[in-house]
Amino acid sequence: MNAQPLNVWVVDDDAAVRWVLEKALQGAGMTTRSFEHAEPFFAALREQHPDVVVTDVRMPGADGLEVMRRIESSGLGLPVIVITAHADLDSAVAAYRGGAFEYLPKPFDVDEAVALVWRAARAGLRPAANEPVPSAVIPQMIGQAPAMQEVFRTIGRLSRSSMTVLITGESGTGKELVAQALHQHSPRATKPFVALNTTAIAAELLESELFGHERGAFTGADSRRVGRFEQAHTGTLFLDEIGDMSPALQTRLLRVLAEGEFYRVGGQQPIRVDVRVIAATNQDLAAAVRESRFREDLFHRLNVIHIVTPPLRERREDIPLLLDHYLREAARELGAEPKAVASDALALLRGFEWPGNVRQLVNACRRLTVTAPGPEIQAADIPEELGGGTATLAGSPEWSNGLARWADQRLERGVDQPLLATALPEFEKALIRTALARAHGQRQEAARLLGWGRNTLTRKIRELQLDL
Ligand SMILES: Nc1ncnc2c1ncn2[C@@H]1O[C@H](COP(=O)(O)OP(=O)(O)OP(=O)(O)O)[C@@H](O)[C@H]1O
Ligand SMILES: [Mg+2]
Incomplete structure (x- = not known):
């Protein structure tokens, strides 16, 4: 000491x-x-x-x-x-x-x-930074919300290491973007980044895709093939949708990670590789382990550093930034002028649930750039699927299905808070935001749309700490 x-x-x-x-x-x-x-x-x-x-x-x-x-x-x-x-x-x-x-x-x-x-x-003492700053372009990641700041900090903290990272998050939350950023900010930045979506390849071919095969290893193997692991040598292998891997492949993957070597399909010579593995999934891997769908030892090997990409609805403050960025991007793609967003339209989009997360927002920006008639997107331009229009409860089974799924997941995860205590304020917030957007911010009118008195609305806005 x-x-x-x-x-x-x-x-x-x-x-x-x-x-x-x-x-x-x-x-x-x-x-x-x-x-x-x-x-x-x-x-x-x-x-x-x-x-x-x-x-x-x-x-x-x-x-x-x-x-x-x-x-x-x-x-x-x-x-x-x-x-x-x-x-x-x-x-x-x-x-x-x-x-x-x-x-x-x-x-x-x-x-x-x-x-x-x-x-x-x-x-204490750290080795001096002597690796060059990667010249590759950083895909632009937007996020000022605390949960995104945490993601950025972890990427920064890992920038000198080649540790295995597990990225989890809902579909469209930017897992692949994070994987690329990790690679580009690592000592391996100038080496290959090889991505493999394990669900996109037929189960029987996945093994040879990963590890390669020798000529004649199976019917149709006319020539020797180098697998993704070898392609990624000295670089990074990004294994996407890892939660869907078959048990047999999980076992093989575990061996490679533990031993740093493997055999090509039909091969006799062990092949040594130096590969950094980054894995991603939108599944709850810990639950998959509990249900014996995913090997626990493999889970621990992959889960050295865990990065969670937050759903968009949990970082609504980033929605205006993302809209601004992707509306410009869409305008560039289409050779048009970037559209602005009127405040009532913005309120609708901010209040929307975005089940498809940032990917859905990117697509929405393209669509609105084409469909909104004026230079400014109005609330009336927002289609029903994005929370606009005259959606009725009966007309949107998606809405109640989503709610049922949400409730089920919370019960599954054993979240302590009673369902209604969490859901009701969210429910009211969504309706209040929408009514206010429709009423162009006029509380009297919004209260009428909601079926409340004006005072009730004012009280609710205060109680729910709605930032409008
Ligand atoms: N923080 C962010 N800033 C800017 N763009 C983002 C951000 N996160 C995601 N995107 C964009 O959203 C889209 C989806 O991202 P990505 O493919 O990385 O998601 P994913 O989590 O891998 O989804 P899936 O589970 O469906 O594969 C991409 O166009 C990506 O560029
Ligand atoms: Mg992905």
Whole structure:
């Protein structure tokens, strides 16, 4: 044990942040020193150095990235924690490439910050960043919601590693995009990224697809074939829809992962490969394990790092950003002017459930670019399938089916909260948003549409904390 208290230096132009951090770190038994700007910090660094540095990214004068570059070139190998309000994937990864240890988006939790400092101090010296920044284009991932920030942080944190990652999330939530980002921000970025959707290939062919085969291994095997595992050598193999693999193949996959070698179908020579595996599924793999549909040992091998891509309805604040991005994209594809979205139409789209998640939104943007007559998409332009029109309960069995599925899944997962306590507020919120959108924000009219008095509507909006 080190008898000396940890010495932490904080660089942030925001006095409130410095104060909060100093209090918290000192409360945890550390000593601190704070700097309002990077320059005095550089000067101090010439005389003395701390155990851990916490720095803001955006500051007047030299910024946090400059702080990291200086620390890096000092050769001290100091761990750095980067805090920033402008949390996006690129700056996260840029920060890690510069040798940072952790990434903390503002507003942060004080306890989390203290825990990060401990971790950073324990990790101690890090090897200098000498891998080149990948030149490949990063597919643009949009997300300011906390759940997406968590995804970005994990991608950043993994940018120097080749660990196995399991990505789970509903269909259309961006699992493949995450897999690509992981690869592009890894030391293997310049090596192959090989994707294989295990459900897209007939079960009898899947084995040879994965491991290749020798000539004559089976009827129709006219020549030798190199499988996906070999193609991905030194790179990344993305195994999509892993939850649907047959038990026999699960066993083989487990062996390859454990031993790093395999045989081609009909082959005698073991083949050694160095492959990073990223797996994805929209199934609940833990449940599949409980029901003996998925091997537990394979599950643990794949589930080294787990990334969950959140459903769009749980990050509604990102809907306007996504609409803006994909309406532009659709306009570019179609050679048209990008459409704007009127506020009542936006309210409808924000309130929509998006069962197909971002993929459904991408398609909706294409469709609306073609079908909306004016330069601005109106509520009346939104089709029933996207929550517009005159959907009646009886006319939308999808609606109640979806609800029944949801209830069933919660019971299945043993979620504690009573069904109605969770569902009723959501139900009311959806109806209120829709009525308000229709009524162009006029509460009197919206209340009439809902069948409530105006006061009830006002009270409900307050109780449900609806942000309109
Ligand atoms: N965060 C995001 N920002 C921007 N676009 C996104 C985001 N997430 C997903 N998309 C887009 O949504 C579409 C679906 O994404 P993707 O194919 O990665 O989903 P998935 O989870 O793999 O779905 P499935 O389970 O159906 O295979 C793609 O066009 C992708 O570019
Ligand atoms: Mg996919």
